[in-house]
Amino acid sequence: MTTRHDTLQQSAARHLMLHFSPQRLDDLLVLERGEGPYVFDTRGRRYIDALSSLFCSQLGYSYGQEMAEAATKQLTTLAFNTNWGTAHPAAIELAERLTGLAPEGLTRAFFTSGGSESVEAAWKLVREYHLANGQPRRTKAIARHTAYHGVTLGALSFTGVPRFKEPFGPAPIDVVHVANTNGFRAPDGDDPAAFRDRLLAETEEAIRAAGPDEVALIIAEPVQNAGGCLTAPPSYWRGLRELADRYGALLMADEVITGCGRLGEWFGVTREGVVPDLVSLAKGLTAAYAPMGAVVAAERVVAPLIEGGRPLRHGITFGGHPLSAAIALRTIEIFERDGVLDNVRTLAPHLHGRLRELLSLPIVGDVRGAGFFWAVELVRGEGGARFDAAERERLLRGFLPPRLREAGLIARADDRGDSVLQIAPPLISDRALLDRIVDGLADVLGDAGRHMGLSG
Structure with missing residues (x-):
């Protein structure tokens, strides 16, 4: 039986051109609904949009009526x-x-x-x-x-x-x-x-x-x-x-x-x-x-x-x-x-503090950013050595996207410069949601370190 998900996948593969993406589409993430800081795909799976849909959805997805x-x-x-x-x-x-x-x-x-x-x-x-x-x-x-x-x-x-x-x-x-x-x-x-x-x-x-x-x-x-x-x-x-x-x-x-x-x-x-x-x-x-x-x-x-x-x-x-x-x-x-700006100002120090906990992972070399806009730099263990091109491909485009999806998180793995994983949560996020994002990142990056052969 062909489902709506299957129909959309087939149609996208035949007709849709993506931005800044490979044009050979395989298991494309198709999002069809949003609620608060969450988005839902065509299989009904829920994700925390920890990237605010590429730094855009400041208010999340619950203000549509207004x-x-x-x-x-x-x-x-x-x-x-x-x-x-x-x-x-x-x-x-x-x-x-x-x-x-x-x-x-x-x-x-x-x-x-x-x-x-x-x-x-x-x-x-x-x-x-x-x-x-x-x-x-x-x-x-x-x-x-x-x-x-x-x-x-x-x-x-x-x-x-x-x-x-x-x-x-x-x-x-x-x-x-x-x-x-x-x-x-x-x-x-x-x-x-x-x-x-x-x-x-x-x-x-x-x-x-x-x-x-x-x-x-x-x-x-x-x-x-x-x-x-x-x-x-x-x-x-x-x-x-x-x-x-x-x-x-x-x-x-x-x-x-x-x-x-x-x-x-x-x-x-x-x-x-x-x-x-x-x-x-x-x-x-x-x-x-x-x-x-x-x-x-x-x-x-x-x-x-x-x-x-x-x-x-x-x-x-x-x-x-x-x-x-x-x-x-x-x-x-x-x-x-x-009070959206007040929410960011109030919770940004907490988010920063929680993200700094990731520095205990061997794959995390640095945490940097401000407000609700943060990145962790990914390294080859103690000493902060960079990943080479083949390793970046294996980590950033091979391992992290499906593992993040499995964890119910949307974040950005990127290497325009060094290897980083970025988050930019909706500005309406509360403390509990920010904690869930960081806890999810800790699990994903722990697995990523093991995937790349790092101890710890």
């Missing part, structure tokens, strides 16, 4: 309008709400449909800013090794993962990549001040080598995703701000992942005490109930366009879609009403 009400109200009032020379109330209200939540000075919002589009739009705005100020030679950027900033060709230029870039030819933007903030393997990683100073000195040297009057932008994530939740040493962001100001570049915080509550703040860079010139948002902006992204920009970035009567030569048909804007506004209301 979101449907907001969507119905908008769709029965005005189903669609662009922001091309016109606007609609939901986009205007959302722009005001977002900039009101942003660090002081970030006063303008440009809406997109997702993260890559936000990064791409930010670059266009950066170029318009420098052109309006009579500096057309500022065409270069500084980004970080291993960082992921998107898949469109402009955003891909900033991405520091060579295997994602090389098949598509020369990058359209001239980008110099500098060291990221992974202190685990750094020779001075145990000395935060020395580590910070070395990173900033390298960044300054990169600006000088590129030509100080040719660098338009410094772009970084408050906590870098690729490489495994890389946090910055104290005052690093202050140093980036000072370098950008000294050399006339703009500073951008890519917060497609870290924004919208993931670190316990609407804007994660707030934790650094620095105001960037631009911030990119997406993923959690609507808690994944609709696709949406945004660029939030400082008044000084937009002012030359306004004062000079210059158009912004960039637009996205569905950017700021009324439906998505209405859902984003409802998401902000729910965050405030239900």
Whole structure:
């Protein structure tokens, strides 16, 4: 007898193309229902979504009725309008709400449909800013090794993962990549001040080598995703701000992942005490109930366009879609009403403490992250040796995905950099659920260590 599960598997194998995945599908995980922090597959199996569906589902899966009400109200009032020379109330209200939540000075919002589009739009705005100020030679950027900033060709230029870039030819933007903030393997990683100073000195040297009057932008994530939740040493962001100001570049915080509550703040860079010139948002902006992204920009970035009567030569048909804007506004209301940010701030230290217990396992070399955004780096036992390519394939793509599924957990095994296992629980998770996630990880990683021949 052919079941619904079998029918969907067969149809997917014949017709569906997956993102960033092998296209030969075998036993594809197909999720058809969500409830709270849980998702259910087509066999009826329940999983803790410990990744928030790729860092997006900030509120889990139980707010559908409220979101449907907001969507119905908008769709029965005005189903669609662009922001091309016109606007609609939901986009205007959302722009005001977002900039009101942003660090002081970030006063303008440009809406997109997702993260890559936000990064791409930010670059266009950066170029318009420098052109309006009579500096057309500022065409270069500084980004970080291993960082992921998107898949469109402009955003891909900033991405520091060579295997994602090389098949598509020369990058359209001239980008110099500098060291990221992974202190685990750094020779001075145990000395935060020395580590910070070395990173900033390298960044300054990169600006000088590129030509100080040719660098338009410094772009970084408050906590870098690729490489495994890389946090910055104290005052690093202050140093980036000072370098950008000294050399006339703009500073951008890519917060497609870290924004919208993931670190316990609407804007994660707030934790650094620095105001960037631009911030990119997406993923959690609507808690994944609709696709949406945004660029939030400082008044000084937009002012030359306004004062000079210059158009912004960039637009996205569905950017700021009324439906998505209405859902984003409802998401902000729910965050405030239900104390979502307070929940993250309150429980993040507990989650960190529980995750540090995993350091007793021989396969775990480091635990790093912030808020509800964490990674454990996987190593070949005492001494922290890296796994080679064959071992990574065996561990990250062979053993861990089915074992995590068996444990009822959705997490991310990744090697864009070193081997890591990442979690990013829904921001509504309580202490008991976080404990269950960590207990499940302990079981899975204990088995993983034995699978890789590690003692202990």
